[in-house]
Amino acid sequence: MEKLNPDRFRVRKFGVSDVIVTSIGGKTQSYYVNPKELIKFNGFFTKLPNGEYLLLNEEGYQVEGQKGTWTVTDEKTIDEQRFVLMVNDQKPDLLPSIVVQSDGKFITSTASGFDNATVRKVRDLLHHEKFLENGTAERARESGTEQNYNMIDGCVNNVPKKPRVIGGRVSVLDRLHIKQAERARKDNAQVQQQERTRKN
Structure with a gap:
């Protein structure tokens, strides 16, 4: 590493079992320091679709619909999706924390972190999103007979009076x-x- 960039390399010497993460040209690489060599591995950051990261203990994030800037204080994987807990930088003790999806979308506010009620709320939201994406049983049953999607009401209309x-x-x-x-x-x-x- 020192040979690659000697003029910009100003840190202590590496020790065995250190982890080094480099970001060059938008590419992030992670290395484990072994006694004889650097071992490359996939890293431990969840990459967002836009290439950015929501890093733990990182300050200054802005969340759409929320005032001020926010710091990531905790993270949790729920149903194979990453969620982070954030506190307000300006008033960390006064406002409740917020839970944000890994893409930065606001999910809910919480006063007690990732407790059972918060996890249940997140799971309910994920379940609701699946219904919006896949459609409900009524939509599947009625979609062939109704004239418009806004007419789906749980009652199958426009059924032929006699068989074709x-x-x-x-x-x-x-x-x-x-x-x-x-x-x-x-x-x-x-x-x-x-x-x-x-x-x-």
Whole structure:
């Protein structure tokens, strides 16, 4: 290392089991100091998509929607995603800490770090995001029959009144959907009748 950049190299001599991390031209390399050589390894920083890092105990981060600058004080991996706990640099004791996803997206605020309630909140958010990405069961069932996505309401509409004839054969799927719609109408009518009798 000293041979590579002798004029800028101003630190103590390396000892066995030291870890050296270099950043040259945007590339980060990590080395373990062995008695005879430097052993290159993958490092222990989680790299963000934009190439930056949220480093532990690093100050001065700005979070969208939050006032002031923030310091990373803790990190936790939840469902294979990295989250960091940050405290406000200006008022570290007064404001609650915030939890941020590894890409810098604000998740929640917390007064007691990564406790069970905070982890549960993060898991609920991840579960909700999966539904938004993949769609719900209603969306999957109704997407072929509704005219627009904003009409998805949990009730399958626009089902054909009688089955189509395709290639001389009656569509089995249409017959199934018609039968399901009839059954749902009967069940719904029975439930409404029971509610009316209960109210009287």
